[in-house]
Amino acid sequence: MDGPTLHTALDKIASEHGEVTVDFPADKVSLSLTELSARSRRIAAHLHGLGIRQGDRVGALSTNEPDFLLVLFALSRLGACVCPLPMHSNEGAARLVGVLDDAGIKDVVVSSRLARMLPFIEEALPGRRVLGAAEILAHGGREEADEVSGTDMAAECEIVLQYTSGSTSHPKGVRLTHANVLATLRAIREGIRLTPADKNANWLPLFHDMGLFGTLTGILTGVACTIWRPSAFVKDPARWLRQFADGGYTISPMPNFAYDYLVEAVPADEAASYDLSRWRVAFNGAEPIAVDSLETFFGHFAPAGFDPRVMLTVYGLAEATLAVTFPPLGRGPRFDWVDRAALAERGVAVPVERTAPGARGLVGVGRPVLGMNLRIADPDSDSGVVLDDRSVGEVQLRGLSVTAGYVDDTGTLTQPFTADGWLRTGDLGYLADGELHITGRAKEMLILRGENYYPDDVESAVRTDEAVHRRRCVAFVHQEHHEHQEHEHGRGRHGDREFMVLVAETDRPEAEHTALADHLRTLVRKSLGLHDLRVVLAAPDTLPRTTSGKLQRLAAKRDFANGR
Template identity: 30%
Template sequence: MATTSRASTLLSRLREHVERRPTATAYTFLDDDVEVQRTMTFADLGAAVQTVAANLLARLRPGDRALLLLPEGLDFVPIFLGCLQAGVIAVPAYPPSPVQSRLRVETLRAIVKDCQPDAVVASAPEDVIAEIKDVVPEMAGVWWASSDTLTTTPVDDPIEELPDPERIAFLQYTSGSTSMPKGVVVPHAALVHNEELIRKSMEHDEDLTTVGWLPLFHDMGLIGIVLNPIWLGGQGVLMAPRSFIKRPARWLWAISRYGGTTSGAPNFAFDMCTRRIRDSEIEGLDLSSLRVAFNGAEPVRAQTLHAFGRRFAPYGLDTGALYACYGLAEATLLVTGTRVGTKPQEIIVDTDALQHGKVVLSQTGRTLVSSGFPRIDREVLIVDPDTHEPLDSDHVGEIWIGGPGLPTGYWGNPGASNRTFAAEPTTGGTGPCMRSGDLGFLHRGELYVTGRIKDVIILGGKNHYPQDIEDTAEEAHASIRTGCVASFSVVDDDAERVVVVVGAGGAALGSSEAGTRKRGNIVKAVRAAVATDHGITVDDVVITGPNAVPKTSSGKVQRGRCRAAYLAGEFAHTEKRQKESP
């Protein structure tokens, strides 16, 4: 299929599919048994989008904001696209369910305060909506509309006019992994550019079938799984995140049963599949249709790729389908990706040199996985974050992103927008650039991501990346749950000290003698492992339940919030190193 990034909007592409292939299935939503719960053809979708747009414009004006508090399901797709058709700025957000979740309520209140929505679209019983209004009183006076009403109320005239590509399509709130979320302003043109970048990088065509469980308001789930089939005319197969979390095998069965060609998730999800899926759960599984299994949104671990490949190759998985990539909300989504059909490049670098910002290849040290290279006029620079001077290859610096088709800033925050989206390197000639806040380097033209600037732990003049400490701690004891470890530093007596928070199984949390003994064993194992692998003394080890470790909607650990909770004394079991101990 000859697809170009010069197509005007995603909606114009949808109209093409409605005219050419009206009865083709656009989306399928699965239940917890991986059976079809609901389908939607392109004709169904096109009609629903027009209905939603007309009903929105009966109450709103173009440029108004509509907060979408929709659970997983196919209601989200026509509501989101209906907003785009109406010129109403869509604001996908995480429904605060349960409303007792302090973290989710705080996040939603921050989003509401930031974007000041003119409407809220929800799909929930009246008692639940009343609870949400109670915990987020800022939304009490806003017009609330149900998704059923917007999609089923008859309208007289369809909205024929397509939006200007330069107009704002939606606000994409950041994950809040290092700070409170900010609303990235995504114009239609930026959305189209990234969908084409995904197509080019992952070699997608009309035969595309994406399979996903990520939240639909999350950038990877929305841009990579939900919207890319509209750009290509393929099919999206969707399931609820809780279906995967409760039983990871459901994700692989969805790929197997429905011929998924592309799917993906953050690194932790691949680990969960490798560790938690039993052989008895996947008898007859066939992953041979999968051409791209993208791994992004957090540092990609070589060990994860190797283990996943070994485990599922007997079930038809082509290990060349394992695809490492790098992206972020501020870039709409994708920035770089590896080559389809080829395992991502790996290099081993000297750990001590890396801690001082230099890349020295070595026989032993830290193994890093390439996140690939940019395509279609996307640019990647490595820049000193303090001086803004571009750095040579094989030097660690901040990842800056340039080229056309980027978001334009943060909603209502000109100061942060200027700092992040209007960066200029000292040498000039390239810019403005978007500052990612991530650290990395270029080696032979490929990008290697090493961590977040805000998360780096500096001890004795050396940079230690928290994900490396977390990986070590996670492997230190069998009771520590996958993806439930956070490491960070705190200042105590004018010295930077290292804290590791680990989510462990229930046997380690009780007040019994056995629970106390298990916690002690976990603490000793974590301290010994981190000291051995990194030469670091862990000053405090926190043992908590897996669900008590703050995470984003996509499952990334929120180190900043974890640190704040630690300083506020919200964790029950802490084991501080005695200062007089050697």
């Protein structure tokens, strides 16, 4: 990772650990680092022959398969940039076209596994050149083919255009250079003391930052990696865990919901049959981390030899390439219990006993990683007013892996920086003893009749109820417009009524919905003293989610407002 570019880092590690493999069980393919290096040179030559040049952005529509990595490193050698395209979204083709227009992408590579979709993709993307990866990769398999080792370029050249997940706004294209990517990979490697003796397991999509950069960290450290398809985990978490345990894997990146899925999938009396004692680093990030999820997982898999100290609760975001804060290795999660009302109303994290009425538990996500600087600043000030410990403000960043900004060919997109050059994350949090705690998103703070509520406070009151499907629920404030008569003048006028909405997924029959809604309403009232709450029950898997699995509160709010 000391070279200026991804492909120079790959060539170096391949010369030292060329026999190490990246395995794709679904494709029954093992790709050694020597092969990855050599084939990407030949693919680069073929792409150059197709007219792809330094500075070009190329879309990559791919599942978790070898094609993506081969094309990524080939584009690196040409000084071009890859834009990982998500496989699905609420807006489908329209969103995909929007991304391509936004980024000025003329060429889209479609992976071998998606070859059957080529005619439909070509029809959906008029005016673009759609390239089948199967034909491109065939050239990479010919040892006599021409090669491109690497175009002369600076570390400041773009290599990845990473679109944000869109959990609180429309996705935006984050421009990442070779220097940005290598900085985050170094930070991850140092933060977990990764060595070739480890074994990396990943089922997260490679178009998602945690899946992509977690995998690249392993590859460029000479670590054996196995990349499953996301469906391998989501459809059968217990089977995936069996493969993980039996395969002796030591590292895995997962979001919080995955740990809930594992508890749900493995019966308590079977947990001891899994040997999880070799699990060295269990990353937990990419979405809010829940105290009850962690404690339930620890208790459930204690008979399997899972050590809570290997759970690494982390914070990151696409605008910082990935990694922002890690806790100390081997410490285990740290919980900070604070007064819920003081946190929401005054923005102060007042410590309380766990058993105190209104206590909220927040999971520490550590300190800044190598090369990262962090401050908690007043979100309403653009001049960097830094707040005291235990005061809630916006998490702001500077560092080697922080983007130079979003793609914005029109010049109309607001760039995410303060006047003094710090990245505005939009996340709210506080520092306690130097450790970061995330309290929520600034855009999602709920204000109801002058009182502040974190949506997570409303959701956590019901999330663990057995009737809530896979803990999936979202809360938001809805403003209802209506007309009423003004008696004095007899004129109709518009009036507004605000109320909190809680949407929860459930698989309970409709005949039970009225009683269940009353039950969930009571749980929220007891927890928060909130009376004006409308509970909406939805079928499983109907709440909008991002491509990485995060629930989209704002999209759910729009759906509710539009009668969906």
